[in-house]
Structures are given as C-alpha cells and as structure tokens.
Amino acid sequence: MFRGVATFNLDAKGRMAIPAKFRKHLDVCCEGRLVVTIDHSDHCLQLYPMPEWEQVEQKLIALPSLNPQVRRLKRMLLGNATECEMDGNGRILLPAKLREFAGLDKSMVMSGQGNKFELWNEQTWNEHMDEYLEEKFDENLTAELESLSI
Secondary structure (H helix, E strand, O other), X not given: OEOOEEEEEOOOOOEEEOOHHHHHHHHHHHOOEEEEEEOOOOOOEEEEEXXXXXXXXXXXXXXXXXXXXXXXXXXXXXXXXEEEEOOOOOEEEOOHHHHHHHOOOOEEXXXXXXXXXXXXXXXXXXXXXXXXXXXXXXXXXXXHXXXXXX
C-alpha cells in the first residue's frame, strides 16, 4: 500500500530516485519493475508496480474498441505506457515525452495512491492542493463518497 507524499528532484538525465520509504516495498512486490504512463485527466504521470499495471492493462484491453472514448483512453494510457526498472540506486528513467507531458523538469512530487503513485511537477501539485483546500468538499458528494465514514 502506497501512501504519503515525497518531494525530490529529477537528475540531469531525467532519472528519479524512488524514495527509500517506497523502495523496499517495490523490491518485494514487483522486483523493481514498474510502468509509467500519462494520467487521462490531469497533467501528471501514473506509476504502477508491474502486477498492478497488468490488472489495469487487462481491464483496458477487455473494453470494446468500437467505442470512440474507449479507443481514446487506450491510446492515451496503453500507447504511452513505458516499462521502467529500478537500478541499483533505486532510480528509474522517466521518458522525455512523458516528462514533457507532466511538466517534470526538476522539482517534483510523488504521491502514493494506494496501489500506484502519481508524479507531479511540484508547483502544479501545490496549486492543485491549494485549490482543493479552498473548495467546499462536503457539497454535492456522490453516493460513493457519502458512504465513507472517515
């Protein structure tokens, strides 16, 4: 289970060092094998341990390709999916095209999302967090959110 936020810098080659608090778990759950792809609704990246990605991939493949929205989603997520493997120093290389999509140039944020991570440009992340904190979250909750007891 991945939770919490870590802030760090990309190196000059576009590599990110997986924070130590996540590294051990990734070694165990996927032997450091990961998949990175774009997010379909925000300018950030999604980073999955390989077993989690394989589940997502199978669900996407099973969707009917005659639906234009499904084709678009497959092109975005599957078409941009890139396998990455942690090196001996716990780093992965993020492809230039994906870094460009998410605006990752130096300072970035890695946010645990349970079964995956989101990778954000730090400034964009902070702007989104400020917006979220200003919104009245309790208004117009969906049934799924209303059922949560936190």
